[in-house]
Amino acid sequence: xxxxxxxxxxxxxxxxxxxxxxxxxxxxxxxxxxxxxxxxxxxxxxxxxxxxxxxxxxxxxxxxxxxxxxxxxxxxxxxxxxxxxxxxxxxxxxxxxxxxxxxxxxxxxxxxxxxxxxxxxxxxxxxxxxxxxxxxxxxxxxxxxxxxxxxxxxxxxxxxxxxxxxxxxxxxxxxxxxxxxxxxxxxxxxxxxxxxxxxxxxxxxxxxxxxxxxxxxxxxxxxxxxxxxxxxxxxxxxxxxx
Amino acid sequence: xxxxxxxxxxxxxxxxxxxxxxxxxxxxxxxxxxxxxxxxxxxxxxxxxxxxxxxxxxxxxxxxxxxxxxxxxxxxxxxxxxxxxxxxxxxxxxxxxxxxxxxxxxxxxxxxxxxxxxxxxxxxxxxxxxxxxxxxxxxxxxxxxxxxxxxxxxxxxxxxxxxxxxxxxxxxxxxxxxxxxxxxxxxxxxxxxxxxxxxxxxxxxxxxxxxxxxxxxxxxxxxxxxxxxxxxxxxxxxxxxxxxxxxxxxxxxxxxxxxxxxxxxxxxxxxxxxxxxxxxxx
Numbered sequence: 001x002x003x004x005x006x007x008x009x010x011x012x013x014x015x016x017x018x019x020x021x022x023x024x025x026x027x028x029x030x031x032x033x034x035x036x037x038x039x040x041x042x043x044x045x046x047x048x049x050x051x052x053x054x055x056x057x058x059x060x061x062x063x064x065x066x067x068x069x070x071x072x073x074x075x076x077x078x079x080x081x082x083x084x085x086x087x088x089x090x091x092x093x094x095x096x097x098x099x100x101x102x103x104x105x106x107x108x109x110x111x112x113x114x115x116x117x118x119x120x121x122x123x124x125x126x127x128x129x130x131x132x133x134x135x136x137x138x139x140x141x142x143x144x145x146x147x148x149x150x151x152x153x154x155x156x157x158x159x160x161x162x163x164x165x166x167x168x169x170x171x172x173x174x175x176x177x178x179x180x181x182x183x184x185x186x187x188x189x190x191x192x193x194x195x196x197x198x199x200x201x202x203x204x205x206x207x208x209x210x211x212x213x214x215x216x217x218x219x220x221x222x223x224x225x226x227x228x229x230x231x232x233x234x235x236x237x238x239x240x241x242x
Numbered sequence: 243x244x245x246x247x248x249x250x251x252x253x254x255x256x257x258x259x260x261x262x263x264x265x266x267x268x269x270x271x272x273x274x275x276x277x278x279x280x281x282x283x284x285x286x287x288x289x290x291x292x293x294x295x296x297x298x299x300x301x302x303x304x305x306x307x308x309x310x311x312x313x314x315x316x317x318x319x320x321x322x323x324x325x326x327x328x329x330x331x332x333x334x335x336x337x338x339x340x341x342x343x344x345x346x347x348x349x350x351x352x353x354x355x356x357x358x359x360x361x362x363x364x365x366x367x368x369x370x371x372x373x374x375x376x377x378x379x380x381x382x383x384x385x386x387x388x389x390x391x392x393x394x395x396x397x398x399x400x401x402x403x404x405x406x407x408x409x410x411x412x413x414x415x416x417x418x419x420x421x422x423x424x425x426x427x428x429x430x431x432x433x434x435x436x437x438x439x440x441x442x443x444x445x446x447x448x449x450x451x452x453x454x455x456x457x458x459x460x461x462x463x464x465x466x467x468x469x470x471x472x473x474x475x476x477x478x479x480x481x482x483x484x485x486x487x488x489x490x491x492x493x494x495x496x497x498x499x500x501x502x503x504x505x506x507x508x509x510x511x512x513x514x515x516x517x518x519x520x521x522x523x524x
Contacts, residue, residue, distance in 0.1 A: 018362070143362035164357065187521050191379070191434040193343070193350040194301065194325025199360030209382055210320025210432075224360035230350040231434070234523040238352050241445050242248070242466050 002155055005037035005065045007088050009081060010108055010124055011072025015099035016040055018141035019069075025148050032155060036062050061087045067154055068092035073101040073108040074130050076123040082130070089131040094154060096135045097169060098147070100222035102127045103136035104175035107220045126173045135162060136169040138223030140201050164233055168223070175223030177204055177214035179232075185211060189231040196225035245501040247444025249463040250470055252494060254455040255484040265314040267404070268452040269460030271482075272342050272372055273314045275448070275472065277307040278481045279340050284472070285369055287336035291321035297389070297400040298382055301326045303334050316374075318403055318410075319382045320432065324350050331367045338369035344376040345440035345449075352445045370472060373443020375451025375461075375497075377405070377504055384430030388412075392427075393420035406452065436511045437522055441501035448473060454497040455490055461497060 006016055016038070020026055035042060039059065049056040061084060068088050075081045089095055100106030105126045113122025127133055137150055153161040177200075184190045192210035204218035205225060212225070226232055246252075256269030262277065263270050279285030290313035292302035299317035303326055304310050323343045330336050341351060348371060355365040380388070386397055393412040402413040409421040443449035447469030454461035464470050476482045487494055512522050 021362075137359065139359045143358045143360060143364075145362070145365060146357065146359045149357070183521070188433050189437070189521070189523065191344075191346045191432060191438070192320035192322050193347045194322025195350040195354060197322065197325040198328045199354070201360060207322040207325050210322060222360075227359055228354060228357070228361075230346070230353045231523050232521075234349060234353060235356075238349070238356055238445070239247075241352060 001034045002032070003036045003062075003064060003066045004033045004151075005062065005068045005088075005092070006035070006040070007037070007061065007068050007070045007084065008039055009070060009072030009085060009102065009127065010075050011099065011101050013040060013071070014141040015069075015071040015102075015147075018099075018139075018144050019147050021144040022148050025144075029148065029151055033067075033151075036065060061091055063091045065092040067094045067096060067151070069096050069098045069151075070102045070127055070133075071098045073105050073124045074127055075121050076125055076130075077113075077121045078118075085127055085130050094134045095127075095131065096137065096150070096154075096165075097127050097133045098137055099142055100138055100140040100175075100220065100224075103133075103138050103168065104173055104221055104223045106140055106222055109221050128169060128173050133169040135165040136172055137165055138168060138172065138175060138227045140220060140222040140224075160235075160237055164227075164235060167233075168227060172223050172227070175226060176221045177216055177219035177225055179223070179226030180205070180212050180229060181214060183226060184229055184231050191231065193230065195228050195230060199224040199228040243502060243505055245498045245505070246442050246463060247440070247465070249465045251464045252487045253462050253464070253473075253484045254459050254487050254490040255462050255482050256459045258481055258483050261311065262314070263458065265311055267314070267316045267402070269450075269455065269458060270314065271448075271450040271460045271462060272374065273310055274481050275370070275372060275476060276304070276310045276340055276342075278476050278479060279338075279370065279472075280305070280307060280310070282475070282479065284338065284475070285340040286338045287330055287334055288340035289323050289326055289330060289342065291317060291323060291342070293317060296386075296397040297403070298397075303330045303336070305334065305336075315402055316404065317385075318380050318405065319385045320379055323347055324354070327351075327354075327368075328361060328364055331364050337367055339367050340370040340372065341368060342372040342374065343443070343446075344379065345373060345443040345445075346376075346435075346438055348373040348443045348446045348449075349440065370468065371445075371447045373446030373449035375442050375449065375453060376438075377441065377500065378431045378435040378438075380427070380430050381432055384432075387430055388422055388427050392422040395420055404452075436508055437515065439505045439508050439512075441504045442497065451497075453500055454487065454492060454494055459485070459490065461487065461494075
């Protein structure tokens, strides 16, 4: 059975909620896999060590994970987080950056420290800055359907379908509303379909005179606009409609 | 080079409703399909390119036949129809959405159905994808320049625009008919259209356009099972009058000629851009 883990880094659990938002499809997936680790959904082996000055609570990320769904970015200033992400990579065959924070930093791009009780926790990076990521799924959160599609394709080994996600894992870490400006409008590719505006989850994109106008003050760098644009990537398989 | 993409059948058709034909660009296929869908509850909302003041186009979620009729007719400018798709299933809480678009917009819809990254609970609500033939499009200011500077008709007075027989035609509300040579309109084309190699909206359930059929009629490509079932229901309900495409003039040969023209010309542009190191969709 395929062993799947959900690894919670600096995220909001919204990506996991989005996975569960698939209702009966989630049950189909859970029937086909073994969920070996998910702090939100299942008990984990917890080791508690008491010393004179502190109590150490450790939960171990299991070995031999087939697919690790990693949600959230990495706080470089938190050694637990660093240990977790490195262990995840070491123990997993496929690492998936699930959602904007893991894939491109997302809203944690704007974190800059200075808040109690850990004012030194200032640096948050997409997991791809620390480890090699195999697949990245943008979105804040990614739609339930896209999570199911990705997991299903991974289970079936459908590499053709997964190719765009493998590519985003390689090049999508700096995602931003500017992608639509730099990669589409500036390259004479934008024909004004409005997909980016519909995909944007914070309504930072408005169609003005048939072209997207990016309100970068609203943009949370989730990567959806560039990823959904049919004028950046239009995989061959989309030609097959029936 | 495949001129039309995959399809099951091609027919020539027009709406039987006189009200639709009065307002429609050609055979009134999109309006008839939408109105039939709303009235028969096959659709509970549709996305249209609405006619705004000054003969501009803007996407709108329509839920009544009146709203559909108001949007009838071609506006030769960009209407970002996909931009309101998520609103249609959220704010309007629609379960069965009909959407119409140019070939590029239909491509966008197929992509978001297959890769719905930012489209939660949306793809399953798309009940019908209609495509319209498209050679190229203009920005609004470009269309305005053609209509006002070349044809000499104010945008507020435009009743209908049409591209046919080598000319851009402008009909005013007061009965004037003016035409502009297509040669004069080329500089106002949207340059991103020049890498498009789809003329007949090859990825739609049903695509329709004027070319191939006589005036007042439309050519329809029925491409998917969903599209076929939908058209069959329309014909059974008597909202469409159909003819065999082989029995009408100028027929499919002209559609093929124009389609291949577009494909060949724009393939060259794609090659040129690649040679310059500029990106093209892949």
